[in-house]
Amino acid sequence: MGILGLGLIGGSLALDLSQLGYQVLGVSLQTTTCALACQRGAVRVASTDWQLLAGADLIFVCVPLDQTVPSVARLAEFLPEGVVISDVASVKADIVAHCSWPWFVGGHPMAGTAQQGMGAAVQGLFRDRPYVLTPTVMTDPEALISVQMAVQDLGAKLVLTDPVAHDRAVALVSHAPVFVSAALLLAGVQADTELLGLARQLASTGFADTTRIGGGNPELGLLMARHNRAQVLVSLAAYQTQLQKLHQAITEEDWAQVVQALQTSQRVRGEFSPLPPAPPPYPAGPRRAE
Amino acid sequence: MGILGLGLIGGSLALDLSQLGYQVLGVSLQTTTCALACQRGAVRVASTDWQLLAGADLIFVCVPLDQTVPSVARLAEFLPEGVVISDVASVKADIVAHCSWPWFVGGHPMAGTAQQGMGAAVQGLFRDRPYVLTPTVMTDPEALISVQMAVQDLGAKLVLTDPVAHDRAVALVSHAPVFVSAALLLAGVQADTELLGLARQLASTGFADTTRIGGGNPELGLLMARHNRAQVLVSLAAYQTQLQKLHQAITEEDWAQVVQALQTSQRVRGEFSPLPPAPPPYPAGPRRAE
Structure with missing residues (x-):
């Protein structure tokens, strides 16, 4: 599992996925955030180098809303075919329309706290909370299944609907x-x-x-x-x-x-x-x- | 002290005033409410008979907003001169204008819970909460002082302003x-x-x-x-x-x-x-x- 962006959402995802036994690779802009993520046991390896994510099967893009589309485009430049990407942005139609990676699945976990950052990340943030996935006719069915399985592992309530x-x-x-x-x-x-x-x-x-x-x-x-x-x-x-x-x-x-x-x-x-x-x-x- | 209406506000006032050592007389429409108020130690005597309140120096009218003016008018028919009446309604201009009792002081404690009734009354409900009094040029200064002292006894934050x-x-x-x-x-x-x-x-x-x-x-x-x-x-x-x-x-x-x-x-x-x-x-x- 790869996590791009180790803030509250990315960090909390990493904590839960590591706890579940997945090998989690984390990427952040900040070396201090990488160090904190390792220290808290959220990731197995963390780096500021995006190439780390080339080793993942499924990548959650957990960057701010307006950086989601450019981040997916940048990942698409070097990722091998078939790596699944999902995002966590609170808007879907605009993002899904601009992410042309064939294995992209739009997502939106309805969870959060008033805090921000890796330091505020908590285990169980998504448990019993709605987690929306917005597949389209373009979405690869196996990509959707792999994100669905991760959402279910998190204990979240899966909601499938269209982006609009x-x-x-x-x-x-x-x-x-x-x-x-x-x-x-x-x-x-x-x-x-x-x-x-x-x-x-x-x-x-x-x-x-x-x-x-x-x-x-x-x-x-x-x-x-x-x-x-x-x-x-x-x-x-x-x-x-x-x-x-x-x-x-x-x-x-x-x-x-x-x-x-x-x-x-x-x-x-x-x-x-x-x-x-x-x-x-x-x-x-x-x-x-x- | 007299309390007309032993709901959440009247009941909580009664609990605090009794705790402070005042002799509290309570009037409610319901005999079961009277019994509960006695049982909880909120009042020394409770009755469905309004005449009980003729023995009080200061009466808090704690009835629903739209019954405040008629209740004050009914008290004025039998109370001796100089008995101070204050209310707890959340609107003041309309009420103050219609309460012609010379010793009336408009009041509004900014406190409450989601519950209703004597059973939900709690000690300390008014502590550190704003308690508004709205004297006018018609208000007897000594009547105002006696209500102010009770408000301070409750540990509330006194706010004096005009009704509008x-x-x-x-x-x-x-x-x-x-x-x-x-x-x-x-x-x-x-x-x-x-x-x-x-x-x-x-x-x-x-x-x-x-x-x-x-x-x-x-x-x-x-x-x-x-x-x-x-x-x-x-x-x-x-x-x-x-x-x-x-x-x-x-x-x-x-x-x-x-x-x-x-x-x-x-x-x-x-x-x-x-x-x-x-x-x-x-x-x-x-x-x-x-």
């Missing part, structure tokens, strides 16, 4: 919410100083929850908007329509409609399955029994 | 966010079945956080909209303007503006002070040392 359906769904539940949440903080900034000061004093857990992802890493939000632009705009437009209806119902004092909408939202939220607890922080505890 | 400023601030950080959050769930409902099914599988903690308060009790959301309508509409309009600007920047691929907005929201969120952990569930552990 993936992008629509994550726009709704992951990308558009960043902007929905950020706009609440931006509305606060527009308030006068006295109001903002009082609002800061009175903000409670409800406000903290609603603004959490809007106050996150700006670069990640930008990547989502850039690379999943069409679907983010569709989701935001649908969202704005719903909010405008609520606004209008409150304006018109149509309380029956307001309560009906809130009953619907309460019901819908209950239909989203409960989420597992966050994984333990590094250093991780003993691996959970199978 | 309170309503503007809570509209921004508490009431409007309910609709901002609910609209995200309603946008999900509008999606086709296939998309919604996939979205349910892929929803992560970020979606759970952003939709938490929008999926809450519909009756509470309705009360906020009804009783703080003007300020909720102002906040929602300010919110919609900010979201529309983000939508437009993404449409126009003005990435500099998108990243700048996300940097601003990240900075602003950091300026909201960190929140204390939730109080322990009932049965509560030993009281924290002073």
